[in-house]
Structures are given as C-alpha cells and as structure tokens.
Amino acid sequence: MDITVAIDAMGGDHGPHVTIPAALNAIKQDSQLNVILVGLKDVIDAELAAHQAVIGPRLRIHHASEVVAMDESPQSALKNKKDSSMRVAINLVKSGEANACISAGNTGALMATARFVLKTLPGIDRPAIAGILPTQKGTVHMLDLGANADCTPEHLLQFAIMGAMLVSCVEQKERPSVGLLNIGSEDIKGNEVVKQAGELLRASHLNFYGNIEGNDIYKGTTDVVVCDGFVGNVALKTSEGLAQMVNRFLVQEFKRSWLTKLMALVSIPVLKAFKRRLDPRRYNGASFLGLRGIVVKSHGGADSLAFQYAIRAAAEESRSGVLSRITEQLEIEHLKPQAALQDVETTKEGI
C-alpha cells in the first residue's frame, strides 16, 4: 500500500543532518513509501546534494519558512510560527497530501499544533502519547507517556481503547490484553482515579487484564499498559536513567584494569548482542493517538537509524487503519463524541 509521510526535516537536536539521511534510507527500504521533506528549501537542497540524492515523485520538498525551537513554548509556536516546518507537515496530513507526519521537534509544540490543526477523534477528549518498550516476551505499548499530567477515569478508558486498537491494527492481535498500571493487583488498590478507571475498564468490551504493577511492564504481562501521563512519563524516564546507569556500571567494570579490558575484548560479540536488545533506537517513534490524523514523535536526540525506525512506525500506523478502528471501538463503548463539539468551539475562537 502506497503511503506518503511528511517529515519535519528541521526538527530535533540535529535537524536535516539526521532527518534527511534517515528519509533516504527509509524510501530505499520500503518501495511503497514516499516522503515529503518539509522545511527551509535551501537547507534541504544542500543536505540532499551532500547525499547525491535527487528529488522525484517519491521524494519531494515542501518549503516552510520557519522553525520551532526545541525550547519554544507551545503557545508561542502556535501563535507565531504558522509557517513552521512542524506545522506545515501537520497541515499536509490535514489536507490529505500526506498519510502521516513525523517530527523530532519540541514535544509540547508538536502536540499543541497537532491538536489545533487536526482536532481529536469524536469521543476522544485528549490525545495521548503511546510508545513501545521492550519486554521479556517481546514488546509492550504504553500510554500516556506525558501528554496529560492530570487525568480522569474516562480519559484512562479512552487511552485503553486507543492503545488496544493500535496494537490490534499494527501487530495483528485480535484482542490485545490491557493492563491498568497500579500499585497492587487487588481491585481496591491505588488512587481514586485509577480505582474508578478499573471499574470502567471492567465494564468495557476490551480484553481487560486488570491491575498490573511497575514490574509487569518489562515482564510483558499485557500487550498494552495504561496510565496517566505523569506516571507514564516518570516510569519511562526512570527506566532511561536506570538503563544509563547499568550501562555505565558495566563499562566501568570492564575498564577497571588491563585484565578486565582483555575480558571485554573477548566478550565483545556478547556485549554487542546484549546492547542491541536494549537499544532504545529500535523503539523510537511515539504515536500521538486520538487525533484525526497520524502524528509520530521521534526522540529529539535521535540519530539517523533511530529516526528511520520512527519513519517506519509512521508508515506502519498509516497502513494499519487504526483511526477508523478507534472510532468504531468508541462507538461500541458508547462514548459520546464530546471532543468533536469542543473542537468546533476551539476553531471558532481561533488562535
């Protein structure tokens, strides 16, 4: 299935130096993928020339005159950067010229702009950030990873529906299991929001596993892990911190003396295989779920390989038909399309 992905070529810590080689590799590997590079035409041209790449039907440029800074506030990006590479890439999804867009830029600005331009799906109050993590059994999809610090039980139910439909579509799992992140397995455990969310999930048509605890994430107990954006972000960042520390301790121990350095040399193949299994680049590309279009966020510090994984995630999501599956499931769950009404009002206000 032919897919076009709009790439915010300017986003991320390294901008076109990372996004453009990644895009070139991605279209080489996926013959049914077309990309539109969005950003400052001169800069993109120069980077393409450096890679001896030429534009054509599968590789186009769409000029955008502005760039959202990595530390710019979402409000400023929305008000002052109407021709930013980020916003124009999202506009291409809105107009139907692209099936998905991807950016390694400022998360807050990307979420605010995507929400403003695309609006949420009917029945979804707030989009959530869904990411993939490795587990002992394979992978797990977890949401929300930081878009919504304060959530109601209804939000958590909506996240569960979106996450389950994503896994169902992208991984072809008929009825993916959904775990509710909590601090104990019994129904009475947790804070008030989580307890009520548990009741809503038990009453839903989803394959609800029940409460899970933090260690279940990496055990791979369920296919989907649902939590509010505060807890999800802390769990994700804590994991990043622990992984960095573990890696550093391993390097320190192997570098302790000439003897241990020799041991490291001997063990290189194993250490490389081990490192590969935990390589965060393979899991790069978080979905902004709940919007009327596909938006994928790459890690800001992504290198070319990591950004390529995120492009692949955007293409897979586009082909999966996840948006209509979410809408269908929301109808099954009889959720009222409140968001649709809210969006109309937001549009009236303008920004």
Added chain:
Amino acid sequence: MDITVAIDAMGGDHGPHVTIPAALNAIKQDSQLNVILVGLKDVIDAELAAHQAVIGPRLRIHHASEVVAMDESPQSALKNKKDSSMRVAINLVKSGEANACISAGNTGALMATARFVLKTLPGIDRPAIAGILPTQKGTVHMLDLGANADCTPEHLLQFAIMGAMLVSCVEQKERPSVGLLNIGSEDIKGNEVVKQAGELLRASHLNFYGNIEGNDIYKGTTDVVVCDGFVGNVALKTSEGLAQMVNRFLVQEFKRSWLTKLMALVSIPVLKAFKRRLDPRRYNGASFLGLRGIVVKSHGGADSLAFQYAIRAAAEESRSGVLSRITEQLEIEHLKPQAALQDVETTKEGI
C-alpha cells in the same frame, strides 16, 4: 552507642530461617547491638539450636503467640492479631524496651499496626515509606514508596522534611538537596498537586533543588527524591522489572552457545563486580518515617544477607537521632501538629 532492635522473627517469605541467622550475624558484626527475637518461642528456640546459638543479654526472645499472614488484610491484622510477632515487636518500641523494630512481613499490616500503636509525630499527617536506591554518584533516599496513593501538597512537604532530616542524620550531610519528582524541570510542569507542592517547597527552609525527572533518580541529581506513594511505587517496581529483564538478557546472551559460555567464564570477575553494584540486597530496609518510633521494613523475599542490611539500617537510624531532628524541622517550618490531635481521637475510638 548501645542499641536494641526488636525483630519480628516470623515475618517474610522465609520467617525464622532468614531472620535468625541474619540477627546472629548482625550482633557479631556490631558489638553495640542487642536484639530481641519476637515470635513463637518454640520455633525460635529450634532455629537458634540449629545455629548453636544461646540466648543472653545481647540476644533475647520475646514470645508472641500469633503470626500475621503475608496476604492478610491490615484491618484483620489490627483487629484479630493483637499478639502477633509484628505487633509485639512494635509494642517493644512503644514501651521503650527496643530502640527500633524490623519486620519482613506484610507491608500494609505493618504500616497500619505501627501507625496505630506508635502514632505519628506532631505535625505529620501520614507516615511515608523511604527507601535507598543506588545512583551513578552514590545513593539516593526516595519517599513515598507506596504508603500513600493520594497525597496533598502538604503531605509532599512533610515527606520532604522527613527525607531531608533522615539523610542529614544518617549520612551526616548538613543540608541535603531535595528534588520533587515531576515530568519537566520548569515550575509550571506537572499535575496540580505537584505544582502546589513545588510552591510549598520553595517557601520552606529546606535545600530545595527544584523539579527533577525520572532519569535524575539514578543520575543522583539530588540526595532526596520526593513523590506521592503511587508514583514512587511505580518508579520502584518499574526499576525492579527493568533490572530483572536486563539481567536476564545478559544471562541469555552469555548462554547462547559454547563460545559465549566460554566468554562468560572468562568474564566472571567483571560480571560479579557488576552484579554486586546493583545487588538490591545491599539497599534492603525501608524506613517508615513519621512515626513516634523507628520501624524498618525488609523486603518480604529477603535472604539472610539482605535482612542483615535491613537490621543495620534500623540500628543506624536509631543512633542517628532522626526523630527529634524531624520534630525540630517541623517546628522551623511552622507546621501545626494536626496529627497529634487526630491521634488522640483515634486512641479514644480504639480498635
């Protein structure tokens, strides 16, 4: 300084088989430590005999006829097990016969019983569970790890005071830095409770570092990490799960073939040193802070070495004078002793 620690000999997954050898080793290593083994006298006698240990002034037995089950509800333990080894150990702290008590039993029951018997310190609404984690720079003390799923900003301030005073007393740090676990470093980040807690902390006399993120825990950015019990528990359990997965991947890669097994054999000294640095047994022993007495909780699955570390933590905390330091600091922060009033009423009601 002579210290007496009351040990719930029956608690934990392995009971006296772990607690008693650990106690015997602990008094060997610390000549100013005395222990009271609390539990079923016959069982304790048999275990002591198996280790050819004899009772004396430094090693006493205090009979308790009941045992709280690992899955028993806190309410049931409070109402029906008034002569449990756990409760009697706490009673010995209340009466002054012991300076601290320690249990590897059911966390909920231990917290409920400790709170009922000992009461909270004036100015403390709720006790919190404080644990130690390894970091790239040393160690960090983090609280709450699961006692309070729903917290107010005032609770988080109280946790910060307790955590800072613990580190100040136990690690002799004059003004330990306190980080507030959040999802961004800016003051406006986070959920409502955390934003307000940030304001209280900025106005306090503590050495408040500001907001920190999940990865700062293991970076060792601050000496103390403050969060609610829901977030703290998720962060801790997520870390446990990730550490297990990393360990399993490393073992799997080294066991893949006879060649990689050979590499493992060569690297044994490094792998052992690496494992030791992350060994959770070395960080066993979480403090129930905020009570009018010292209560330390060991991991339920602790082995003898891990339980010994928890006994050492209880002894260190007893010698540190942390309770009076917390009380002093609460007075400096002008917190009203609400808890003291509440306790009087709880006592009147009885259980």
